[in-house]
Amino acid sequence: MCRHAHLFGLLVRPGFRRQLPSSQRRHQRLGRDDVHYTALIGEPALIGNDEIHRDQLTALAKAAERPNVTIRVVPIRAMPRLGRVSAFMILDVAPAIVVHIEMARSGAFLDDEPFTTPYLRRAARLGEVALSATMSLRRIIALRDEMDV
16 A cells, blocks of 8 residues: 555556566556555655656556546655555455555465554554645656656
8 A cells, every 4th residue: 555665566657667467457457436546655656767757657647537546645754753664555345354565576465453453554644644635646746747857
């Protein structure tokens, strides 16, 4: 759900990082009306100054216009208080809540409450300090437009 150093897979443009066929299939699911996706993205993941970053920011701005996608930026100034955390995704599919943790070469799914609770708390805290969807879109566009590329 939140990535501080890199963008999480479902919103990554080709060329930004290598995509596997499974992540391409998950990306296609964003087009479904019955799926709502909320991304909390650490501001450092948005900073760059090349064509790939510019294209990624354009893709994020376009994705944010979709009715089933919400993108919220966690400002740099809020991050030190929260500490660092690797990428994770919360899948809320009744009756279960599953947390997927992204690791260097693999991932893990957690579905037991003692293991999912810290991630649910982290997501709630990130949501408290993240910019609104509107302000996040403005920040993404401003970062893109400030690039020298």
